[in-house]
Amino acid sequence: MGHELDDVEQPFIDQCVAMGWQAQTGNMDDPALTGRNSFKDVIAEATLRECLRAINPGPDGKPWLDEARLSEAVSALTRHGQRGLMEANQAITELLLKGLTVEGLPGWDGGRGQTIRYIAWNDVEANNFTVSNQFRVDCPPGHDVGKGFIIPDVVMLVNGIPVVVVEAKSPGIPKPLAEAVKQLRRYHNARKAALEVDENEGAPALFASVQLLIATSFDEARVGCIGAGLEYYGQWKTVVGPDGKGSEDEVAAALGKTRLSEQERMIEGMLRPAHLLDILRHYLLFMNVGGQTIKTVCRYQQYRAVNRALERLRTGKTRLQDGEYDRRGGIVWHTQGSGKSLTMIFMIRKMRTDLELRKFKVIMVTDRKDLQRQLSETATMSGDVVELATSNSSLKRLARRKGPGLVFATIQKYRTDEDVAEVTKGPAFDVLNEDDTILVVVDEAHRTQAGDLHANLLAALPNCARIGFTGTPIIMGEKKRSTEIFGDFIDQYTIKEAEADGATVPVLYEGRTAEGAVKDGATLDGLFEDMFRGRSDEELDAIRKKYATKGNILEAKELIGEKARDMLRHYVTNLLPNGYKAQVVAYSRTAVVRYHAAFLQARDELLAEAAALPDRDKSLDDEELCIRPAKLQALVQAWRYRDTLEKIEFAAIMSGGNNDDASWKQWTEGSAQEMRIKRFKKPLFHKDPTKSDPLAFLIVKSMLLTGFDAPIEGVMYLDRSIREAELLQAIARVNRTGFGKTCGIVVDYFGVAHHLKSALSAYSDEDIDGALVSLTDQIPILRDRHIRVVDIFRREGLDDLSEDEKCLHVLASEKVRAEFTVKLKDFLKSLEIVLPRPEGLPFVKDAKRLAYIQARARNRFRDVAVIGSDVGAKVRKLIDDHVISLGIDPKIPPVKLTDAEFDDQVGQANGARAKASEMEHAIRSHIRKKLETDPVRFKKMSERLNQILDGFGHQWDEIIEQLQAIIDELRSEAQSTGETEFDIPEIYVPFLRTVLEEVGADENTPVEHLQALHRVTQEIVDRIVEEVVANRSIWSTFKMADQENLRSEIFEKLVDAKIEGLGVLDAERLSEQLMQQAKASDEALREF
Secondary structure, rough: HHHHHHHHHHHHHHHHHHHOOEEEEOOOOOOOHHHHOOOOOOOOOHHHHHHHHHEOOOOOOOEOHHHHHHHHHHHHHOOOOOOHHHHHHHHHHHHHHHEEEEEEOOOOOOHHOEOOOOOOOOOOOHOHHHHHHHHEOOOOOOOOOOEEEOOOEEEEEEOOOOOEEEOOOOOOOOOHHHHHHHHHHHHHHHHHHHHOOOOOOOOHHHHHHEEEEEEEOOOOOOEOOOOOOOOOOOOOOOOOOOOOOOOOHHHHHHHHOOOOHHHHHHHHHHHHHHHHHHHHOEEEEEEEOOOOEEEEEOOHHHHHHHHHHHHHHHHHHOOHHHOOOOOOOEEEEEEEEEEHHHHHHHHHHOOOOOOOOOOOOEEEEEHHHHHHHHHHHHHHHHHHOOOOOOOOHHHHHHHHOOOEEEEEEEHHHHHOOHHHHHHHHHOOOOOOOOOOOOEEEEOOOOOOOHHHHHHHHHHHHOOOOOEEOOOOOOOHHHHHHHHHHHEEEEEEEEEHHHHHOOOOOOOEEEEOOOOOOOOOHHHHEEEEHOOOOOOOOOHHHHHHHOOOOOHHHHOOOHHHHHHHHHHHHHHHHHHHOHHHHHHHHOHHHHHHHHHHHHHHHHHHHHHHHOOOOOOHHHHOOHHHHHHOOHHHHHHHHHHHOOHHHHHOEEEEEOOOOOOOOOOHHHHHHHHHHHHHHHHHHOOOOOOOOOHHOEEEEEEEEOOOOOOOOOEEEEEEOOOOOOOHHHHHHHHHHOOOOOOOOOOEEEEEEEOOOOHHHHHHHOOOOOOOOOOOEEEEHHHHHHHHHHHEEEEEEEOOOOOOOOHHHHHHHHHHOHHHHHHHHHHHHHHHHHHHHOOOHHHHHHHHHHHHHHHHHHHHHHHHHHOOOOOOOOHHHHHHHHHHHHHHHHHOOOOOOOOOOOOOOOHHHHOOOOOHHHHHHHHHHHHHHHHHHHOOOOOOHHHHHHHHHHHHHHOOOHHHHHHHHHHHHHHHHHHHOOOOOOOOOOOOHHHHHHHHHHHHHHOOOOOOOHHHHHHHHHHHHHHHHHHHHHHHHOOOOOOOOHHHHHHHHHHHHHHHHHHOOOOOOHHHHHHHHHHHHHHHHHHHOOHHHHHO
């Protein structure tokens, strides 16, 4: 707790106070310290009432709200009925945004109802901002009954209403952010809602009004919303506010720092009062995803883009003012997968609360009906009435109409037959509206910046402002034209930035054509690509036809068969162990169908070849396998995964035609395609077989290359020409995050990636930086990550990792162990990408050694996380095999000091210092596990342990003697005959210690007083034993009423005993502690 409070929580509060927040510190006993009447209350009601009076003046400018109306406003925030948390949160969010209408006053505004505002959105300083720690909230019946309350690290309130909850974790523990999010989810019962736990948890009522959840360890910080898991929490990378002001250097200087931590940046960027109100008002959305309502907060790049766009819209010159172009618009380029559609919605939403911008008519232009529907449905959340232009005439009517509005139109509606035939003839639309309060928002601006659009928009709406959104870069030759239509770039969020933020994963490419991977076709393909470079696509096609002797070479069955075999071998070697799926992009619909047949044959051949391997090859270890030929690697992996490989399926997805072969219908029928797409998105492996699916390959020509989101897809095999925007959109199919994916792979059989510079030559280098990265580029990253993890030991003067004890000594600090675990996993993830290719072989030895040190550290310190599923299957098998061969099974928990083999383990330690370390950490582990059953006893033992270690310095033999005494004491307790120092049965002793500690009893306490304490403790324990024996499921969620009754009985016994120094509040706290102790001691109580 010390590290959390001093290193994370207190700096958080101090920075907030410096920005204008009022600090408030509560405690366990007095709710009034946090402005509440009871710990069951979640709103600081007195503060809320005071603020409501102040920010809602009457007709004379003075407070007018009476007690009845104030009570109505407070009640609206706190009565949730039977609604679930998400539903309640949505209702309260609407109240915060729109206010509550109550009965007005006679003679004021015609007696109409008046709206009570909970927050003065347009007057930041009129609100009350409080940051509180020790904000205890009691759990309702049936939630966390053992403890009975939660205490979030920081709660932030606006006008007495909780809007932000912060969970701080020490940077010294493993995975601090994951632990923080786990705690936040426990607090608002999200784990029960997601079926992750069986029992209800936490105090969901606190979170009914909460808008943001923050997980922080100072160096790292993430923000999310209720219901979200860690993967949906995002960073905040800007300190600039809605006014466009803010400098990171200035903020750092004010804090006395040279650079900001993620926590400091997030506080400045999100929690400065004006920034927070802007985010709460405009940048939170509820959405329906898969039939479930979720809540999301904007990412920093969305916030930045919207504020920049609207600032330009306010301050830029109109066409009339400029004399040439409208300067109020521009282009927003946010790379695919970064939430471009929501950015548009946030922009419209904020426009509607701005007095100057709400008068604009917004015309949304898309060129895809599915996107139009998605944007239209989402835009309704901004409060707009959406009007769809279903024809040219309706578009003209809606555009001609004066005043604000929100209109959706597809790009084709701006065209006429004459335009399609010849754009140069000029626009066919007459002037529809000359107002300059019209904003045209064009989605996928890289596709819809054609001349007919330009001409028609200028003619129809000559004075409108235009903002273009795109997920792919603008072609260099089109940049000048694009800026003429839309204006300069407003905001850019590049491929590289998205990868750095974890919004997408890097995409690695392998070019197979030049390496002869396909024995017949590669030579010919490579010949075409290399010998005839510079020829047009038409010329290349003519050359191919001239040299192809068996029909079109890219549709030739023999060639497709060879490529299918190679694809499957590549997939089995590199993707199958981690359960990822594949997409194949073929030259034509005929090629698609032929690929399907070829894969079925290739699978059967691969299984047969694998079964025929000699036993020595089947049993090759992974290190040896790395130096064997690629084909043998594939066969060995096929043998290992033969059960899965036998079942995997392949499906074609393609459009239909009137003259199609009848057998193609199975691949072109719409409902069948939808079903296959759903199946493909399911994982290949899952502990629940009903949630997995063996459909592992989708084969397409053009379908599913855009707008298809399947995070399980790990590889795309390209076998046709694909360039520019289509190429960037296609490879984005494998850049989605999820399922532990660290990278996506594009394997090229046509020469696209091999000739990538040509395929993307239309873009500037900086625009496509990171779009595709060669696998060879991963070697320096692997080397760097290797150096980083080894440097943990080198900086302590340890260059040789062969001595276990010296390595473990380096890891003696909890903070260093956490750093080691993180950096080791990064190194192993990079190795997973490169293996089984030979470039990874030089790193295998150290990977195995470091994994062994990690396993030893786990057994020694007993707080190191297991290397689990977050490291890929290939590397995990490699290191597990090695560690097990050295006598440590990662799946078996460390030896306990009460185990018979513990003395043998200590005896094997090399030297007195190592023995002492084994003993110390075994004792610490025992204390952690037993602390809740006997808190007084084990807190004192922990103090005693620290005194021994501090007092004897490096006198290892003396330390061993002292530690052995503790171990003997603990063992004797484990084998106790029932005799105790208190002359009462052993089962009572831990509870008696708790009672004596609470009342402050010591050696000076009168005997009769001690006897009374003994009696009441025995009565309480006897009653608990009686209940747990008779009521075997007492601690289950459906027995919460019984738990409440038992706690009440304990409380009454304590009060009735009239114990000196034990007040009512003390008795309440003690009864909760005894209940928690009873739950932890359930097994022992039942055996008594």
